Each structure stands twice: as structure tokens, then as C-alpha cells.
Amino acid sequence: MKFKETIIFFLGGAMVFGLGYAAGWNVRDIKVKEDKLKCPNCTATQLCPNSLEAIKRLRDYQIQIFNDSTVIWDADRKVSVWAFNSQSLLDSTIMADNE
Numbered sequence: 001m002k003f004k005e006t007i008i009f010f011l012g013g014a015m016v017f018g019l020g021y022a023a024g025w026n027v028r029d030i031k032v033k034e035d036k037l038k039c040p041n042c043t044a045t046q047l048c049p050n051s052l053e054a055i056k057r058l059r060d061y062q063i064q065i066f067n068d069s070t071v072i073w074d075a076d077r078k079v080s081v082w083a084f085n086s087q088s089l090l091d092s093t094i095m096a097d098n099e
Contacts, residue, residue, distance in 0.1 A: 059074060059075040061073065061074055061079070062074075068083070069081055069082060069083055070082045072093060072097075074097060079093065079097050080093045080097075
């Protein structure tokens, strides 16, 4: 190939890359606008309906400490019971329950 053909080849490739990048950017903007039309009230301070529904389903762990044991509850479900002085199992118990 000659020098002129090589330059034309690389300029053509750069143009194809640039046009593809611009098209991808436009598609992303279109998707963002479509999402805004589906849920126009979604902002950082006001959540979308699907986010609010997910928050409603979240539950907290409850820990009851007795003289001889510690009990972990996930809402009304008992997750684990430990003997006294075995709090080092807390992280591993919660992680295993979330799997």
C-alpha cells in the first residue's frame, strides 16, 4: 500500500469510530429521556415507584441477647442462636443468611 492509501484507510477508520461513538451517545440520551417519560418524578430526593417497593420489602435484623445466648431474627424468622460470648460469628451468620 502506498502512503496516501494508508492515510485514507486510517482516516476512514477514525470516521467510522467517531460516527459509532456519536450514535451510541445519542442512543444513551434517547434511553434516558424514555426513562424520564416513564417515571418523570424520579430524582435523587424522590424515588421511583419500583425503588419505593423494594424499600418496603427490606427488613432489618433483630438481635436478642439473653444471659446464656444470642438470637438473630430476620423479621419473624429465626436465623441463628449462639452460645454466650460468640459474637465473632455475627458477620458470617448474616452473610450466610443473605446468600
